[in-house]
Amino acid sequence: MEGVPPRILVIDDDPGVRSLLTRGLSYEGYVVEAAADGEAGLRSALERPPELVILDVMLPGIGGLEVLRRLRLTDATLPVMLLTARDQPEQQVAGLEGGADDYVTKPFSFDVLVARVRARLRRRGDEGGVLRFGDLTLDPAAHTAQRAGREITLTAQEFRLLTTFLEQPGRVLSKSVLLDRAWGLGYLGDPNVVETYIKQLRQKLEGAGEARLIHTIRGVGYVLRQGPGERP
Structure with a gap:
């Protein structure tokens, strides 16, 4: 070292x-x-x-x-x-x-x-750098999030999950990958917690009528991308 x-x-x-x-x-x-x-x-x-x-x-x-x-x-x-x-x-x-x-x-x-x-x-x-995707900005050091200048309040777990998406935009992430990276390897809780947190994130990210960023790829997982997508 x-x-x-x-x-x-x-x-x-x-x-x-x-x-x-x-x-x-x-x-x-x-x-x-x-x-x-x-x-x-x-x-x-x-x-x-x-x-x-x-x-x-x-x-x-x-x-x-x-x-x-x-x-x-x-x-x-x-x-x-x-x-x-x-x-x-x-x-x-x-x-x-x-x-x-x-x-x-x-x-x-x-x-x-x-x-x-x-x-x-x-x-x-x-984590010193600010993460950006479209009009979404995430500052890991300050633990703040904004979309089009609008402040978004996130829990610690929501912040980790959104960080996981922003670190790999455009890549489809399975539920197991999200659990490992946002909840920790060996997570023993209910795997359906991913769906719950995805729903919460969408509500906050789309709170002012913004377009969807986290899309569902049925049977595969979720992806952070711009453009049209499913709204399950």
Whole structure:
């Protein structure tokens, strides 16, 4: 790595997990700090802002989802990866809705976790530029969206989904691809959530009578394009 290596904050009350992640990520070249509870983790994030946070959902005292909420108040773009148990799909959904960028289920493969850490850090480094398509503008750094100058208010999950489309305009994206990229690899919730969020995005993007941008390709997926298309 060139320059100062990225700093990663691990917040987990399991000493074994903290030790594994601290040793493993340090070996990979990252600067790692670990906290055993939410309060210590928040204090560390404020005093020494990290480039990425790995956050356990089940924490004593201040729970992981509350830690996530408070982190988002100070930095809307900070990558946060949740650690959750396999039997907690409702918490995975709540975490993604609350602004988490990804989640990893326990027990996890360290190699897979490292690959996803690299992907998140690489993506954050690429997010400085504003994304545009036609009259639609998305600013990842400011977390704002506009269409023809009209401000559009998006939830964290709607923002991730729209970003996925803007990164690949004109390409048909299947439901499974959208789930992997906007909800995170290994998403265990209801796959029909994609249709729900597509409907919400369309309502917001077409709120002033604008033409449809997200089109349905029946039996295949969805595509961001200009021009006529189905209105299911």
